[in-house]
Structures are given as C-alpha cells and as structure tokens.
Amino acid sequence: MLEIRDLHVTFTTTGKEAVKGIDLTIQPGERVGLVGESGSGKTVTAMTLSGLIERSIVQLSGQVLLDGRDILHCSRSELRQVHGREIGMVFQEPMTSLNPLMRVGEQIEETLRIHTHRTAAQRKALALEAMAQVGLPDPETTYYKYPHQLSGGQRQRAIIASAMIILPKLLICDEPTTALDVTVQQQILELLRRLSEEYHVAVLLISHDMTVVRRLCENVAVMYRGRIVERGRTEDIFRHPQDEYTRRLIAAIPTRKRHDATGKDN
Amino acid sequence: MIDTHNKTFRAGAVITGVMLAIILVGLVWTPYDPNAMNGAAKMASPSFAHLLGTDNFGRDIFSRVVQGAGATFLIAAVSVAAGLVIGVVLGGLTGWYGGWVDELLMRLNDTLTAFPSILLALVLIAIFGSGKYNIIFALGLLFVPTFARIVRMEVAKQKELDYVRSAQLMGVGSMRILFVHILPNIVPVLLSTIAISFNNAVLAEASMSYLGVGVQPPDPSLGRMLNEAQSYLLSAPWYALSSGGAIVLLVLGFGLLSEGLGGETDA
Amino acid sequence: MGTIAKKTGTLLLTLLLVSAMAFLAFQVIPGDPVTKILGTDYTPERAATLRHELGLEGDISARYLRWLAGFVTGDFGISYSYMKPVGQVMEGKLAVTAALSVLSWLLVLLFSIPLGVALARYHKGVFARAAATVNQVFMAVPPFFIGILFTYLFGLVLKWFVPGKFVPFSQSFWGCLGYLFFPALAIAIPKAAKTARLLVSSIMGEMQKDYVRTAYSRGNSRWMVIRTHVLRNALLPVVTYLAMSLADIVAGSIIVEQVFVVPGIGRLLVASIAARDFPVALTIVVIIAALVVFMNYAADLVTQFIDPRVRLS
Numbered sequence: 019m020l021e022i023r024d025l026h027v028t029f030t031t032t033g034k035e036a037v038k039g040i041d042l043t044i045q046p047g048e049r050v051g052l053v054g055e056s057g058s059g060k061t062v063t064a065m066t067l068s069g070l071i072e073r074s075i076v077q078l079s080g081q082v083l084l085d086g087r088d089i090l091h092c093s094r095s096e097l098r099q100v101h102g103r104e105i106g107m108v109f110q111e112p113m114t115s116l117n118p119l120m121r122v123g124e125q126i127e128e129t130l131r132i133h134t135h136r137t138a139a140q141r142k143a144l145a146l147e148a149m150a151q152v153g154l155p156d157p158e159t160t161y162y163k164y165p166h167q168l169s170g171g172q173r174q175r176a177i178i179a180s181a182m183i184i185l186p187k188l189l190i191c192d193e194p195t196t197a198l199d200v201t202v203q204q205q206i207l208e209l210l211r212r213l214s215e216e217y218h219v220a221v222l223l224i225s226h227d228m229t230v231v232r233r234l235c236e237n238v239a240v241m242y243r244g245r246i247v248e249r250g251r252t253e254d255i256f257r258h259p260q261d262e263y264t265r266r267l268i269a270a271i272p273t274r275k276r277h278d279a280t281g282k283d284n
Numbered sequence: 285m286i287d288t289h290n291k292t293f294r295a296g297a298v299i300t301g302v303m304l305a306i307i308l309v310g311l312v313w314t315p316y317d318p319n320a321m322n323g324a325a326k327m328a329s330p331s332f333a334h335l336l337g338t339d340n341f342g343r344d345i346f347s348r349v350v351q352g353a354g355a356t357f358l359i360a361a362v363s364v365a366a367g368l369v370i371g372v373v374l375g376g377l378t379g380w381y382g383g384w385v386d387e388l389l390m391r392l393n394d395t396l397t398a399f400p401s402i403l404l405a406l407v408l409i410a411i412f413g414s415g416k417y418n419i420i421f422a423l424g425l426l427f428v429p430t431f432a433r434i435v436r437m438e439v440a441k442q443k444e445l446d447y448v449r450s451a452q453l454m455g456v457g458s459m460r461i462l463f464v465h466i467l468p469n470i471v472p473v474l475l476s477t478i479a480i481s482f483n484n485a486v487l488a489e490a491s492m493s494y495l496g497v498g499v500q501p502p503d504p505s506l507g508r509m510l511n512e513a514q515s516y517l518l519s520a521p522w523y524a525l526s527s528g529g530a531i532v533l534l535v536l537g538f539g540l541l542s543e544g545l546g547g548e549t550d551a
Numbered sequence: 552m553g554t555i556a557k558k559t560g561t562l563l564l565t566l567l568l569v570s571a572m573a574f575l576a577f578q579v580i581p582g583d584p585v586t587k588i589l590g591t592d593y594t595p596e597r598a599a600t601l602r603h604e605l606g607l608e609g610d611i612s613a614r615y616l617r618w619l620a621g622f623v624t625g626d627f628g629i630s631y632s633y634m635k636p637v638g639q640v641m642e643g644k645l646a647v648t649a650a651l652s653v654l655s656w657l658l659v660l661l662f663s664i665p666l667g668v669a670l671a672r673y674h675k676g677v678f679a680r681a682a683a684t685v686n687q688v689f690m691a692v693p694p695f696f697i698g699i700l701f702t703y704l705f706g707l708v709l710k711w712f713v714p715g716k717f718v719p720f721s722q723s724f725w726g727c728l729g730y731l732f733f734p735a736l737a738i739a740i741p742k743a744a745k746t747a748r749l750l751v752s753s754i755m756g757e758m759q760k761d762y763v764r765t766a767y768s769r770g771n772s773r774w775m776v777i778r779t780h781v782l783r784n785a786l787l788p789v790v791t792y793l794a795m796s797l798a799d800i801v802a803g804s805i806i807v808e809q810v811f812v813v814p815g816i817g818r819l820l821v822a823s824i825a826a827r828d829f830p831v832a833l834t835i836v837v838i839i840a841a842l843v844v845f846m847n848y849a850a851d852l853v854t855q856f857i858d859p860r861v862r863l864s
Contacts, residue, residue, distance in 0.1 A: 070767055094772070102770035109768075114761040118860060119783045125765075128779075132770045164859045177765065395568045398844045400802030403836060407573070410824040410832055411580050487693050491806045494695055495821050510699060514810070517703045524703065528696035536691035 019220060020044040020067070020188055025080035025090075027062050027071070036062040038244035039080070044188065047218040049211070051231030051252065053267065054241035063241070064192050064224045066090070068105050069097045085187070102129040106181030106219075108210075110193035112173035116165040123149075123161030126180040133184060148179040152209060171202035178209065185217055192224045207233045228268055232256055240264045293544025300537035303530075307357055310350035318351040318504065319343065327520045336526040340516055345526050352506040353530045355416075355499070360485035360534075363420045364478060367427025372474075374428065375435030376462050380443065386436070393429045401426055405488050406497065414497045423485050434477055438470045472545070479542035483535045490531050506531050555852070562848045569840045570622070574615050577833045584631055584829070605629050605830075622837065628830040632823070637834045641816060645838075646720070648808070648815035651731050651738075652801045658739035659746055659800070660793065666743070667750025667789075668782065672774055674755070683751070689744035694803050698737035698810035705733055715812040734811040738803045742796055749792055753785040760784075787858060794850030798843035 020043065027037035037059045044050050054060045065071040067082055069089050082089040084104060089097070106129075109115045116125055127145040130136055136144070142161070149157035152175040165173055174194060181189055191210065195203040211234050214221050225231050231238050232252050239249040240261065248261040259265045315335070322342030330337040336345040378386040396404070408422035439462065442448060451461050492498030493507030501508070506527050513524035585598050585607065602608055606617055606628060621628065627637035670686070673679035706714035712733060718726035757763065758781060766780045805817035812818075816835050823831035855861045 068768065070764060098770045098772055100770075101768055105768075107765070107768035109761060109765060111761050115765045117762040117766070117780050117784070119787075119858070120780065128766075128771075129769045132775075166860045180765075180769065391568070395565060395572055398565065398569045398840045398847075399573075399836070400799060400839070400843060402802050402805060403839055406805070406820065406824055407576050407832075407836055410827070410829070411576060483691075490693060491695060495806060495809055497821065497824060510696065514699055514702070517699070518707045521703050524696075524699050528693075528699065531696060532688070532692050535693070536688060539691050540687065 019046045019085060020222075021081070021083040022063075022067065023081040023083070025063070025066065025082060026078070027059070027066055028077045029075060030077055031075055036244055037066070040239075040241070040244075040246050042239055042246065042249075044220050044222060046187065047214065047220055048237065049214055049221040049223065049235040051223045051225060051235035051238040052241060053225055053228055053231050053238055055226055055267075058241040059244040060224050060226075060241045061192055064190050064222065067222070068107055068190050069100060070107070099133075102181075102186070103133045103184055104187050106184075106186040106189045108174070108177050108181055108189065108191040108194045110196050112170050112177060112197060115177055116173055118165055120164075121161070122163050122165060122168065122176050125165075126161075126176055126183060129180060129184045144183060145179070148183045149176070151213070152176070152179040152182070153205075154179065170198050171206065174198065174202075174206055175209065178206075178213070182213055182217070182219070186219060188220045188222060189214070190222045190224070193226070194223070195230060196225075196227070203230070204233070210234055227271075228256065229271055240267065290544050292540050296537050296540025296542075296544050299533055300541060303353065303533055303537055304357075306350055307354040310347075310354050314344075314347035314350050316344035316347045318347040319502070327516065329520075330522055337520060337522045339512070339520065339523055345523055348504065348509060349506070349526045349530050352504045352509050352527060353534065355504045356486055356489055356506045356531070357534065359416065359420055359423070359489050359499070359505075360482050363423035363485050364427055364481045366420070366424035367481065368431050368474070368478065370424070371428045371431025372435050372467070375432035375437075376439055376467070378432070379436035379439030380458065380462050382440075389432070390436070393433055396429050401484055402488055402491055405492060409492060409497050414492075414500055416499050416503050419489055419492065419498050423488055426488075427481050427485070430477065430481060431474070434473060435470060438473055439466055442466045442469055476542040476545040479538045479545065483538050483542075486531060486534050486538075554855075558848060558851060562844065565844050566841055569844055570619060570837050571615060573833060573837050573840060574618060575611075577829045578611055578614075580827075580829065588631055588634075605631075622834075627834040630823075630828055630831050632826050632828040632831070637830050640831055641819065641834070643719075644814055644816045644819050647731075647813060648801065648804055648817055650720075650727070651735055651804050651808070651813060651815060652797065654728070654731055655735035655738040655742075655800050655804070656793075656797050658735055659743045659796065662739065662743040663746035663793075664750065664786075664789070667747035667754070668777070670747060670751045671754040672777055674751070686744045686747055689740055690748060692741055694738045694741060695806045695810050697740055698734060698807050701733045701737055702810065717811075717813055730811075731813065734804070734807045734813055737810070738800055738807050742800060742803070746789060746792060746796070750785060750789050753788050754781055757781045757785045787854060790857065791850045791854050794853055795843075795846055798839070798846045801839055801842060 022040060022042040024039050024041060025037055026035065026039055028035045040063065042050070042052075052060045052063065062071070066076075066078065067089065069092075071078075078090050080090070084100065087096075087100075089100065092100075116122070123142065123145050126148060127141040130141045130144060146157040146161060149160060154160050154172060154175050160168070160172075160176075165176075168176065178194075189210070194210070195206050198206060207230065210221060210223075213219065221234065223231055223235055228238075235252055237250065238252045238255055239246045240255070240263065241247070242261075242263045248255060248259065248264045255264060256268065259268055320343060322338065326340060326342045327338060336349060339345055339348070374389065378389050399407070404426055405419075405422050408425060409418060412418045412421065443466075448461060448465065451465055456465070489498055489505065490507035490510070493505040494511045496508075496511065499505035499508055509527040510524060510531075513520070513527055516523055584605065585601050586593060589597055589601065606614065606621070608614070609617070618628065625638060627641075629635065630637050630640045633640050666682075666686070670679050670683055674683075702714045705711040712730055716730075718730045720727045754777060758776075763776055763780060766776045771779070801817075804813075804815060805820055807813075808815045808817035809821060816838070820832060820835040823829070823835070
C-alpha cells in the first residue's frame with residue numbers, strides 16, 4: 019500500500035542530508051515501527067511521507083507511493099486530498115497539537131468537514147461515536163470543551179479520534195506517547211492497537227523507544243544516521259539484534275522495563 | 285549576538301546613514317544660508333538652483349530642511365541619551381538592590397505609562413515653558429521610566445545567573461558587577477528600545493513645535509517648518525512635503541533599524 | 552469574579568494616583584494665578600474672594616481633595632482665561648473629540664484586520680511584499696503630516712471639504728461626519744499600519760505552532776488554516792492592542808485637531824497650555840489619562856472574556 023523507494027531528503031538551508039536512501043513497504047493493516055535516536059532522520063522521514071514537510075527547505079529524491087500515487091511529486095491540492103483522508107497523523111505533543119481556542123468536538127470532526135459533504139448534525143454524531151471509541155469520557159460534554167480542560171492522555175485520545183474519524187489507510191504516529199506518563203502510555207498504545215486491528219488501518223509508529231515499538235508493531239525498521247540499518251519482525255530483532263547500533267539501542271533499555279514490555283500483553 | 289544581516293536592518297541602516305550624512309555635512313555646509321532671504325525668488329518651485337524650492341521669504345528650503353532635520357535629530361538624540369543614562373543607572377540600581385525604593389519607583393512608573401507621551405510632554409512644557417532646552421528636558425524625563433523599566437527587568441533576571449554569582453563569590457564589587465559584567469549583556473535589548481525612543485522623540489518634538497509650544501524661533505525645527513508650510517500649501521506644496529518627508533525618513537530609518545534588531549516598531 | 556474585583560480595585564487606585572500626579576504637576580508651576588488675573592486691580596480683599604472662588608485656599612492636600620470631589624461630580628473648577636466653569640468652556644468640545652476618535656478607531660479596525668490577514672495570506676507574493684513595504688512607510692508618517700497632505704489634496708486641490716470650516720453636529724450630522732472623516736483617516740493610517748503589522752507577525756508566530764501542523768495534517772489549505780485556526784489565536788494580542796490604541800488615538804487627535812481646525816478638547820488643551828489656563832489643561836489631561844487607564848482595564852477584561860483558557864479556569 020505504501021512503498022518508499024530510495025528516499026533521500028536534504029535540507030537546502032544547511033546542506034545536511036537527513037535521509038540517505040531508505041526503502042520501506044507497509045501493507046494494509048500492518049503496523050510498522052521506525053525506531054532510532056533523535057537526529058536519526060526518523061521524524062524527517064515521517065514528515066516527508068505525510069507530505070507535511072515544507073518543500074521549500076528540502077530537496078527530495080526517490081519515490082513515496084501511496085497506492086501507486088507518488089506523494090513527493092503531487093500538487094498541493096492533491097496532497098490535501100491525501101491529508102486526513104488517506105493518511106492520518108498523531109503527534110508527539112498532545113498539549114500543543116490541538117488548537118487552544120477551538121472546541122474539541124469541532125477539531126475532531128474537522129476532517130469530515132474538509133473531506134465529506136456531511137451535515138453538521140451527521141458530523142457531530144460521528145464525532146461523538148469516535149470519541150466514545152477512543153475512550154473519551156462523556157462525549158456529549160467533552161465535545162464542547164476546550165483542549166486546556168482535558169488531561170494529556172485525553173487530548174491524545176482526541177487527536178487520535180480526529181485522525182481516525184474518516185478511517186485513513188495509514189496512521190502515522192510520531193512519538194505519540196513520549197510526552198505522557200507511563201500508565202497513560204500503555205493505554206494509548208493499547209488503543210492504537212485495537213483501532214488498527216478493528217478497522218484494518220496501517221500504522222507507522224515513529225519512536226526512539228524499542229519497548230513502545232514492541233508493544234504495538236509486529237515489524238520494525240531501525241534507523242541510524244539517515245539509513246535503515248536493520249529490519250524485520252520486532253520480536254526477532256528484540257531477541258537477536260544483528261546490527262551493532264540496534265544492540266546498543268536495546269541494551270539502553272532498563273532491565274525492569276524490558277521485562278515489563280515482554281510481560282503482559284492484553 | 286545581533287543579527288545585522290537581515291534586509292530590514294540594512295534598509296534602516298541605509299536610510300539612517302544617508303540622513304545622518306546629509307545632516308553632518310549640513311553642519312558645516314549647506315547650498316544656501318538657511319536664513320538668507322531672497323526677495324527675487326519667493327516661493328520658487330523646485331529647480332536645479334533650489335532643489336526643494338524656496339519659501340515665502342525666498343529662503344532655500346533644502347538648506348532649511350537640512351538644518352531643521354539636524355536640529356530635530358540633535359534634540360531627539362540628546363534627550364534619548366539623557367533618558368538612557370539616567371534610566372540605566374536608576375533601573376540598574378533598583379533591579380540590583382530591590383526593596384521599597386524599587387517598589388515605589390515601579391508604581392510611579394506604572395502610573396506614568398497612563399499618560400500618552402505627547403500628553404506628558406505637553407504637561408511638562410506647561411510647567412517649564414517652551415523652547416529647545418525645555419523640550420530636551422521634557423523628553424529626557426519622559427524616557428527615563430522606559431529605560432529604567434527595561435534595565436531593571438533585565439538586571440533582576442541576570443542577577444540570578446551563574447556568571448554573576450561566581451563574580452560575587454570572587455569578591456567583585458556590586459557596582460563593578462552591575463555596570464561592567466551585567467550591562468554589556470543588556471545592550472542588545474536596549475538598542476531597539478533606543479531606536480523606538482528616538483522615533484518617539486522625533487515625533488514628539490515635531491508635534492510640539494508644530495503646535496507652537498516646542499522649539500521657538502529663531503531655532504530651526506522640522507515641526508515648526510511644517511506649521512509655516514501649512515499656510516502656503518496651495519502656492520508652495522513642496523515646502524510641506526519636504527519638511528514632512530524629512531520627518532518620515534528619520535522615523536522610517538530608525539523604525540526599520542529597531543525592527544531589524546528584533547524589537548518592536550510601534551511608537 | 553475575584554479577579555475582576557481585584558482588577559477594578561487596581562483600576563480605581565491607578566486612577567487616583569494618576570489624578571494626584573496630574574494635580575501635583577500643575578501645582579509646582581511658579582506664579583500666583585490670582586495676582587496674574589487681577590493685575591492692576593489687585594487688593595487683598597479681592598484676592599481673597601477670588602482665591603476662594605478658584606478653590607485655591609488651604610494646603611495642597613486639602614486643595615486636591617476639594618478638586619477631586621468636584622471632578623467626580625462634574626465640577627472641574629474655573630477657567631483662568633474665561634473666568635467661567637471649565638465644564639462650560641469644554642461644552643460640546645468633548646463630544647467632537649469623542650466622535651473624531653471613535654470614527655478614527657473604527658477606520659483602524661476596518662483597514663487593519665483585512666490588510667493584516669491579506670498580507671499574511673499572500674506573504675510570499677510580489678504584491679504583498681510591495682504592500683508590506685508601503686505599510687512600513689505608513690507606520691512612519693506622523694498623523695499631522697498626513698493631515699496636512701489631506702488638507703492640500705482633498706481640501707485645496709480636489710475641494711472635497713473646506714479646510715478650517717468645521718460643520719457642527721447641530722448644523723448637519725452627515726456634514727459633521729464628512730468633515731471629521733479626513734482628520735480621522737489621518738490619525739487612523741499610521742495606527743492601522745501598525746495594527747496590520749502586529750497582526751501579520753502574530754499570524755506568522757502562530758503558524759509555527761504545533762496545532763497548525765495538526766490542522767495541515769487534516770487536509771486544510773494554508774488559507775483554511777489561517778482562517779479557521781490561526782486567526783482566532785492571532786487576534787488575541789491585536790484585540791488588546793486595539794482596545795489600548797483608542798487612548799493613543801485621542802492623544803493623536805490633540806495635534807490633528809490643530810491641523811484641521813476641529814474645535815475639540817485637543818485644540819482647547821493646546822490653547823489652554825499656551826495661555827497658561829491650568830484648570831482647563833488639568834481637566835483635559837486627567838480625562839485623557841483616565842481614558843488610557845480605563846481602556847487598559849477594558850482591554851484586560853476583553854481578553855479575559857474572549858480567551859476560554861482564562862475565562863473558564
């Protein structure tokens with residue numbers, strides 16, 4: 019469904035090549051983790067795939083095919099059809115990723131307003147349903163709240179609801195749990211997993227944390243300095259890392275957390 | 285430390301530079317004596333002989349504008365400098381020592397901001413009378429709170445930083461820390477405030493001189509020239525245009541400089 | 552509710568301080584008005600009577616309290632020049648200045664917001680860049696100079712109005728408004744340019760925020776992002792600025808009234824300062840300063856009201 023072929027991303031401002039030729043394929047409904055430390059190029063990759071990268075500051079080469087359509091070379095208006103409808107996004111900072119002056123419900127149903135012709139009443143009904151799906155308490159009230167009245171976890175749920183309301187083919191999650199505390203992290207990952215399975219939505223999870231990837235994704239690609247150094251089934255790589263960098267990445271996880279992650283999986 | 289390479293800053297530097305050059309040359313040489321009357325060439329339109337034409341007494345407007353701009357510039361510069369020096373010392377000391385004097389001065393400061401600068405200047409003129417020196421005095425006094433407030437805030441902030449603490453531990457005296465160590469770090473913040481204050485001074489001086497309560501004859505001033513020019517708008521519109529244009533260029537130059545320095549442009 | 556009460560308390564205290572400071576300022580002026588007014592008619596008895604009439608008896612704190620009590624009840628004292636109550640001297644003039652200022656403020660509102668939004672929307676276009684440069688120049692033009700240019704262009708050349716021939720309300724409402732239009736525009740132009748500039752930088756600042764990226768990720772175009780998401784955030788500081796600029800506009804009208812010979816309190820203030828008619832000057836200064844303080848207070852409240860983060864928490 020999504021196919022990345024020899025993608026290069028170079029910043030024209032600094033001349034730095036952030037992504038140095040990566041290939042990656044995501045099948046419908048597949049959950050893939052892209053893991054690496056900050057500066058490894060994983061976020062740049064995610065922004066490029068989603069077409070959200072500011073084209074004027076980068077030079078792109080290669081192909082990013084979404085069902086055969088090249089995202090790197092389509093027009094802005096074509097890109098807008100992709101955004102929200104085919105690719106949904108969840109970002110790292112739930113505290114700032116919602117518009118502080120817009121009611122939560124309005125933001126959740128915005129994708130519908132942009133991409134469909136549904137009436138306000140229909141949109142609201144769908145939004146309430148999505149809010150219930152992501153586990154937001156009391157949707158009817160929460161719909162009219164402003165982001166600052168929600169907790170971090172709730173805001174992330176709202177963002178997930180807004181990204182999932184139209185059921186995209188691919189959900190790109192850029193460090194979706196990094197800013198949350200541990201128990202909420204687990205809940206959000208669980209939610210993403212459930213939604214992905216239930217609605218057959220593919221997920222690309224960007225993270226620096228192997229344990230997070232392991233909880234959600236069956237497959238993983240490890241990025242280091244703009245290249246993918248290792249890829250395969252998450253379990254295999256976790257147990258038998260081949261690459262030196264992957265080994266260090268796994269060794270960096272505190273032992274207790276490693277056991278936690280392997281432990282329960284409900 | 286300061287990004288001086290952006291376009292806004294450069295545009296401001298060019299305009300201000302040209303104005304300053306003309307003013308400086310004007311101190312020693314102008315095409316005509318600014319006050320020399322010429323009955324044969326009253327209200328002459330701009331020509332090669334008189335670049336910006338002549339006024340109702342046949343005086344060369346270009347020479348008068350150069351002289352007026354110089355006077356306005358000088359009044360603004362001196363009053364800002366006076367306000368700056370007093371404001372820095374006052375703000376530095378109150379920011380460093382804090383206490384009730386600090387409290388009191390800041391209250392006073394808050395109250396003073398309730399008066400628009402032109403209004404405050406008018407009140408001070410009402411008290412001390414008009415004329416060049418009183419204008420400088422009034423405007424200088426006006427700028428003291430502005431600078432004091434900024435310096436006080438910055439000093440209070442820097443006071444907590446490591447380099448100040450270590451200087452204190454090494455036994456460096458308070459005054460030395462304040463004025464030798466801290467002050468240079470505040471300069472970038474001060475620069476854009478200086479530019480804005482300069483503009484406020486130019487506008488206030490021009491306004492008051494235009495109203496007739498500022499600079500008095502025979503001292504030259506752009507505002508006073510505008511006032512005169514208004515009576516001859518129909519016969520000599522270039523008179524008003526040149527003296528007003530000079531004010532615009534002065535203000536525009538410093539406004540761009542301030543914005544280029546990352547400050548605000550509001551007067 | 553607690554914060555509003557507290558802010559109102561601060562407002563009253565500031566008003567008191569401002570009035571005290573203005574009163575004090577006019578007291579340090581050397582010379583005795585009584586001696587000056589009476590001139591050669593001076594006798595100790597007359598002086599005492601006049602001193603009583605002008606409220607100049609007692610020490611400074613007593614005079615201040617008496618003046619303040621009068622001020623809040625609409626008794627502003629006696630004008631030295633006209634030997635009439637200040638209220639009578641100001642009659643009608645306050646309304647003229649108020650009309651001029653409000654008209655000017657509306658013009659600022661009318662121009663600045665669409666202009667700022669357009670400049671931000673097309674910020675990379677050639678036309679918008681040129682307009683931004685022109686805007687930069689407009690910010691630097693003093694209102695009284697614009698006024699003089701208007702007098703020349705619209706008054707003398709095009710003859711759309713007769714400079715110096717003010718049309719009073721009582722004579723013709725629209726005629727009056729028509730005359731006030733040009734001075735109002737002269738005051739409004741630099742202010743609108745500054746407001747537009749503020750709005751542009753406010754929008755540009757908001758465009759860097761995370762929620763804008765989220766909005767893009769839903770398929771919004773740049774214009775839709777600006778219109779539905781950014782503008783409401785970017786307008787918050789502008790609303791505060793606009794509320795506070797009404798006071799600036801009143802101050803600006805002091806000079807522009809002179810240019811267009813508009814009989815408002817600005818012209819009266821300048822005349823009273825030139826004539827050393829301090830009761831009149833003091834009254835006008837305090838009215839304008841009180842307006843500034845009050846508008847700051849109003850701006851604060853308005854922001855509270857429109858920002859849900861402050862309103863609801």
